[in-house]
Amino acid sequence: MRKSYLAALCTALCVPGVANSSENFPLSYTSIGLEGSYVDSGNSDDKSTAKDNLDNYFEGGLNLTHQFNPNWSALLQGSYAEPETRTTNLDTELMRFSAGGRIHPAKFRLADWRPFGGLGYSYTDIEVDNGGDKTEDAIYLEGGFQRMLAPRFLFEAGIRARTELEDGYVDGQYFAGVHYLFNREYPKAPRPAAVTTSRPAVVAPPKDTDGDGVIDDLDKCPDTPQGALVDSDGCPKELTKEIRETLYVEFELDKTLVRRQFFPEIGELAKVMKQYPTSTILLEGHTDSTGSSSYNQKLSKSRADAVMKVLINEFGIDQSRITTSGMGESQPIASNESVDGRAKNRRVEAIVSGKYSEILKK
Structure with a gap:
């Protein structure tokens, strides 16, 4: 299982089509997105009932997220799958609803990828063709990476470990998704700092302080700018x-x-x-x-x-x-x-x- 998780992380970092992005993450935003995932069903060790014994399967989901600030976000997800039972090959329908929170390191980046970790709760309803029905409560841990594809599009990929609370089995889920961002907030331009400038003292000849060619005794404009044309009184034209x-x-x-x-x-x-x-x-x-x-x-x-x-x-x-x-x-x-x-x-x-x-x- 550990090797599978590492392989999923490597795949997330090498997804084609996103290597050229250099967009900045907004400070806060709301997004809606589509997610596809593959579930490695750990409940295969439990053969007591058909509805507990699901084969590995693909799952599709609709995500709603809100980033409160650079460090925290929340996730709501509804997902659907049609797995088969592992031993009896019965068709099932699976509906899952999840809610969780995520933490994002505000400044850490790995080649423009932003890591995240999350914790949440899932409620799952499983219906089997033979009339069986089962609901499950589970908690999950997740981790992955995100990257901006464009000013309004974000890509993410990662893994989840979902633990069923009653029977204690663990499912691994490898996921990737694309999100559309709105209500974005970016940093405001910094206010200009007050600037004081100092000019070095002009070293001038003793008898012509401003260097205009008129000696100080005859100069009626002693502060003439350097290089200016002056009249016989030393005043600038x-x-x-x-x-x-x-x-x-x-x-x-x-x-x-x-x-x-x-x-x-x-x-x-x-x-x-x-x-x-x-x-x-x-x-x-x-x-x-x-x-x-x-x-x-x-x-x-x-x-x-x-x-x-x-x-x-x-x-x-x-x-x-x-x-x-x-x-x-x-x-x-x-x-x-x-x-x-x-x-x-x-x-x-x-x-x-x-x-x-x-x-x-x-």
């Missing part, structure tokens, strides 16, 4: 111009993480903002059409907040100069019918605009 810079940052499906490949472009945008210290920026988050509109609205706002965090933490832009907005799926720039189009629509647009006084550089 300025001109007025209108600036508008646009940036696109694309995101992976259902993710808010800003990928490192976009940091140089965000850095160029931060450079423009530092050149124009009175400027402000608007960050607009967008999503593709995957998921509900209300969820996409929150996701787009979280993406804009994530870019804001990069501007603050990586490039020292003051938070008071940044405004974020979530546009959801309302403003696609490409078709949502293709993979490439949806990828382009998962983006944040950053716009710097306005009229500023610019100090002319040398």
Whole structure:
């Protein structure tokens, strides 16, 4: 029996078609799913009655689960099978109803698989063709692994050991199932931390502190920015111009993480903002059409907040100069019918605009 359990676990880890998933598990969700299983009927040692002596059989079930938080979930299951008796080959009908709880390690993963363990109760009604009838009460222990196939689909596989309370025999059950998720909740984007920036002191020549080419005794503007064009009094020459810079940052499906490949472009945008210290920026988050509109609205706002965090933490832009907005799926720039189009629509647009006084550089 132990060898069979180990073989079932290995099979669960090697199911074709799920090896390429990299989706994150929601914090909480409700799901409905279909389960198929094979029951190794341990009651074959009990030959007292036909209805106690079932052959091994396949069983199909309908599951309803609810994940309360990353650590705990509950399972309700109704299942049906048509096994035969082992010695008399009589047809039977088996209806089983189960309820149990599961525990999930919140952070532990095995190659993107999430393990779980569970404990529950089963009530079974067995009807035999010759008119016999029997009900059973049992408790079960289970263990297995789960993996996200897509944002709304979860695959699981594992084993159960079910102990009948009256006669004490144990059945082994190897199961696998697919679940559809709804009412999903994901982590909120972290709030940007307050950032203080300090600039190193400028080491300047003793008689020209700001390095503008005008000695301190004649300099009427001693704090001229380095590299600025100045007049004979040492004051910067300025001109007025209108600036508008646009940036696109694309995101992976259902993710808010800003990928490192976009940091140089965000850095160029931060450079423009530092050149124009009175400027402000608007960050607009967008999503593709995957998921509900209300969820996409929150996701787009979280993406804009994530870019804001990069501007603050990586490039020292003051938070008071940044405004974020979530546009959801309302403003696609490409078709949502293709993979490439949806990828382009998962983006944040950053716009710097306005009229500023610019100090002319040398």
